[in-house]
Amino acid sequence: MSTGSIAAHGHDDHAHHGPTGLARWLFTTNHKDIGTMYLMFSMIMFLIGGSLILSVRAELFQPGIQIIQPELFNQLIGLHALVMIFAALMPAATGFANWMLPLQIGAPDMALPRLNNWGFWLLPPAGTILLMPLVLYLFGIGTGGADAGWTLYPPLSAQSGWGIDFAILALHLMGISSVMGSINVVVTILNMRAPGMTMMKLPMFAWGWLMTAFLLIATIPVLAGAITMLLTDRHFGTHFFDAAGGGDPILFQHLFWFFGHPEVYILLLPIWGFIPHILETFARKPMYGYKAQVWSLVCIAALSVIVWAHHFFTAGMPVQALIYFMYSTMSISVPLAVLFFCWIATIWRGSMTFETPMLFALGFIILFGIGGLTGLVLADVAADAQYHHSYFVVAHFHYTLFAGGIMGVMAGVYYWLPKMTGHMYSEKLGKAHFWLTVISFNLTFMPQFFVGLAGMPRRIPDYALQFTEFNVISTIGAFALGLSQLIFVYNVVTTWRGKGEKATDGVWEGSKGLEWQLSSPPPHHSWDPQPVIK
Amino acid sequence: MNPAARSQANRALALRLLGGVAAAFAFGFLLVPLYDVICEATGLNGKTRGAAVAMADTRVDTSRKVQVEFISTTMPGMPWEFSAGEPRVSVHPGEITTVHFRVRNMTASTITGQAIPSVSPGKAASHLQKLDCFCFKQQTLAPGEVRDMPVSFIVDARLPDDVSALTLSYSFFAVDAAPGDAGRS
Ligand code: HEM
Ligand SMILES: [Cu+2]
Numbered sequence: 001m002s003t004g005s006i007a008a009h010g011h012d013d014h015a016h017h018g019p020t021g022l023a024r025w026l027f028t029t030n031h032k033d034i035g036t037m038y039l040m041f042s043m044i045m046f047l048i049g050g051s052l053i054l055s056v057r058a059e060l061f062q063p064g065i066q067i068i069q070p071e072l073f074n075q076l077i078g079l080h081a082l083v084m085i086f087a088a089l090m091p092a093a094t095g096f097a098n099w100m101l102p103l104q105i106g107a108p109d110m111a112l113p114r115l116n117n118w119g120f121w122l123l124p125p126a127g128t129i130l131l132m133p134l135v136l137y138l139f140g141i142g143t144g145g146a147d148a149g150w151t152l153y154p155p156l157s158a159q160s161g162w163g164i165d166f167a168i169l170a171l172h173l174m175g176i177s178s179v180m181g182s183i184n185v186v187v188t189i190l191n192m193r194a195p196g197m198t199m200m201k202l203p204m205f206a207w208g209w210l211m212t213a214f215l216l217i218a219t220i221p222v223l224a225g226a227i228t229m230l231l232t233d234r235h236f237g238t239h240f241f242d243a244a245g246g247g248d249p250i251l252f253q254h255l256f257w258f259f260g261h262p263e264v265y266i267l268l269l270p271i272w273g274f275i276p277h278i279l280e281t282f283a284r285k286p287m288y289g290y291k292a293q294v295w296s297l298v299c300i301a302a303l304s305v306i307v308w309a310h311h312f313f314t315a316g317m318p319v320q321a322l323i324y325f326m327y328s329t330m331s332i333s334v335p336l337a338v339l340f341f342c343w344i345a346t347i348w349r350g351s352m353t354f355e356t357p358m359l360f361a362l363g364f365i366i367l368f369g370i371g372g373l374t375g376l377v378l379a380d381v382a383a384d385a386q387y388h389h390s391y392f393v394v395a396h397f398h399y400t401l402f403a404g405g406i407m408g409v410m411a412g413v414y415y416w417l418p419k420m421t422g423h424m425y426s427e428k429l430g431k432a433h434f435w436l437t438v439i440s441f442n443l444t445f446m447p448q449f450f451v452g453l454a455g456m457p458r459r460i461p462d463y464a465l466q467f468t469e470f471n472v473i474s475t476i477g478a479f480a481l482g483l484s485q486l487i488f489v490y491n492v493v494t495t496w497r498g499k500g501e502k503a504t505d506g507v508w509e510g511s512k513g514l515e516w517q518l519s520s521p522p523p524h525h526s527w528d529p530q531p532v533i534k
Numbered sequence: 535m536n537p538a539a540r541s542q543a544n545r546a547l548a549l550r551l552l553g554g555v556a557a558a559f560a561f562g563f564l565l566v567p568l569y570d571v572i573c574e575a576t577g578l579n580g581k582t583r584g585a586a587v588a589m590a591d592t593r594v595d596t597s598r599k600v601q602v603e604f605i606s607t608t609m610p611g612m613p614w615e616f617s618a619g620e621p622r623v624s625v626h627p628g629e630i631t632t633v634h635f636r637v638r639n640m641t642a643s644t645i646t647g648q649a650i651p652s653v654s655p656g657k658a659a660s661h662l663q664k665l666d667c668f669c670f671k672q673q674t675l676a677p678g679e680v681r682d683m684p685v686s687f688i689v690d691a692r693l694p695d696d697v698s699a700l701t702l703s704y705s706f707f708a709v710d711a712a713p714g715d716a717g718r719s
Contacts, residue, residue: 111544111548112544112545112548115548159610179555182551183548183551183552183555184548186547186551187544187547187548187551190547191540191543191544191547192540192544217551217554217555217558218554218558219558220555220558221555221556221558221559221561221562222558222559222561222562222565223562224559224562225559225562225563226562229566240566242707243650243705243707244609244648244650244707244708244709245648248569248570248573251565251566251569254565254569255562255565258562258565316654316656318656318657
């Protein structure tokens with residue numbers, strides 16, 4: 001990235017700050033404050049979602065039913081997934097977008113600051129609405145939280161209690177929030193770039209987010225439509241998914257996955273955007289294949305909306321449709337392989353150092369690679385008949401979503417934390433966190449591939465005796481994984497509160513890009529006037 | 535660009551994107567009729583015709599025999615006993631066949647039900663032509679009432695050669711109760 005002319009704009013602008021305390025956070029339209037709130041919300045929900053699933057793993061430690069009854073079990077798995085996807089991963093990406101996009105493209109703020117504030121403040125009520133029925137249930141009140149899995153398939157979701165209605169409302173709110181966030185990102189990137197920054201000079205992170213934003217705008221409304229139909233089926237006598245009235249439950253699967261498959265790319269595209277920044281920083285080499293990466297991101301986003309039915313091959317489809325969805329799904333691995341190639345070429349023969357962000361980025365490449373390869377196996381129609389709805393699928397999407405998603409986000413947190421806070425985190429704790437995470441992650445999910453191949457179905461509180469050993473390992477791994485994350489929380493919180501040495505403006509020796517030209521932390525109002533890119 | 539012009543441009547682009555959101559929402563609902571049209575046109579999903587065929591191809595192909603198997607299911611919340619008279623029949627393509635299903639209302643109240651047919655394999659669905667079927671209309675049974683209900687059908691001679699057996703399945707749903715109520719009661 002070429003150098004901008006920097007207006008020295010120091011800490012002398014306290015006059016703009018306005019309210020302090022709670023009011024500051026409630027009414028703030030500053031992109032950095034809003035970004036911070038998104039990231040904090042995400043971390044809290046990550047811990048909640050993790051606790052939900054640790055109780056599930058405890059139940060699965062041994063065959064038989066020990067501590068959790070099936071009714072509660074069903075609520076825990078579905079809410080775990082909804083919390084992790086909609087309240088942990090998506091807000092983390094939006095948090096980074098808020099913090100870093102304006103800094104990276106030389107904009108003074110996000111384009112629509114008021115919308116930005118509303119977008120965030122929809123989330124805490126949505127999270128509460130999603131989880132409240134579960135909490136009430138634990139006190140013996142009501143029918144419990146949503147218990148039809150995160151996919152909410154009818155007829156089950158049409159029949160179960162009012163936790164579903166709450167989940168539908170929460171999903172609407174979170175959907176509106178992310179559509180608002182996306183509109184803001186698109187307008188910011190298209191309209192607010194520093195003079196001279198052409199689209200082909202955009203930081204890769206901006207390209208990743210732009211694709212995510214378009215996918216959200218195209219698919220969240222379809223999900224909103226599907227869950228609205230579910231709601232009217234439940235309460236207002238419509239029959240969209242009710243076979244007795246001429247409807248069809250399979251229709252829901254089409255509508256859901258028309259959103260659901262792009263959603264997995266929505267979660268990852270921003271991460272595929274900033275991983276190359278981390279790699280080029282710590283390999284001290286320019287990013288390899290900028291154009292190839294941009295076009296791969298565009299291709300993946302486009303392909304992701306035409307492959308959805310690979311999630312229900314076994315629901316019954318004509319052979320022609322099976323073949324189409326199989327090959328179109330597999331074709332996504334071509335641009336994905338281009339990305340992998342560019343990532344590896346970026347670090348090839350670089351003078352690498354292995355600070356925590358780089359460790360997480362490298363761990364991300366290897367483990368996410370396993371997730372992608374097992375996805376190819378699942379895309380094979382003939383093989384999928386065996387693997388569908390087994391623990392193999394669970395392992396596959398955790399290699400993509402935990403290793404690809406959460407570990408990617410953590411790479412980003414460690415990378416930008418010194419910039420955001422002005423202080424260095426503890427490198428020792430960061431490395432400990434990385435190694436414990438990688439080991440316990442594999443301990444948790446690797447056995448699930450084998451137990452899935454051996455025939456253990458997912459979403460079930462009890463299992464046959466021969467699966468016991470694998471499940472014991474998996475549960476031990478899961479608790480180790482959960483506890484390791486407390487190191488991360490401690491490290492982030494203490495850094496935020498000012499522990500650790502002061503960070504320089506560049507922070508990392510090899511850092512490139514506009515955000516590193518500002519002070520650490522950046523002034524409350526930055527890039528005003530905008531830098532000029534040559 | 536001066537701040538006023540920029541915020542004007544930002545608002546204009548945001549509104550255009552909002553239009554995109556509205557279009558996507560409408561598209562979601564458009565998928566519902568589209569899905570039905572595709573299912574009907576292709577016979578995917580085992581959907582058979584909802585009404586009697588006016589004219590069926592009745593040339594009998596005596597060189598072939600096809601097994602037709604029957605499945606009868608009652609959905610949750612439907613307190614009826616429902617069974618096929620015979621589990622399967624063997625027919626020549628083109629031959630008119632009539633079989634009976636029996637329902638019994640096991641409760642002390644009057645209940646209305648609707649049977650939903652489905653044929654597998656899906657590609658055979660359009661070749662199973664029903665001349666008369668209890669599924670064409672709702673059935674209302676008095677307390678304890680038993681009813682024998684006929685289905686007359688033809689497997690037409692254009693049934694693909696590689697299909698030697700097909701399954702006709704009926705699921706009986708209670709009509710009055712909304713699905714949500716059925717599960718919770
Ligand atoms: C080359 C890349 C990939 C291919 C070919 C692929 C293929 C598949 C297929 C065929 C399934 C359905 C398996 C079944 O239910 O029987 C599946 C499930 C899943 N995949 Fe992937 N996948 C890929 C990458 C990803 C990525 C990048 C993510 C997430 C970021 C992801 C997340 C998921 C999730 C969440 C599910 C399970 C959904 C559920 O049933 O609850 N996959 N994948
Ligand atoms: Cu998918």
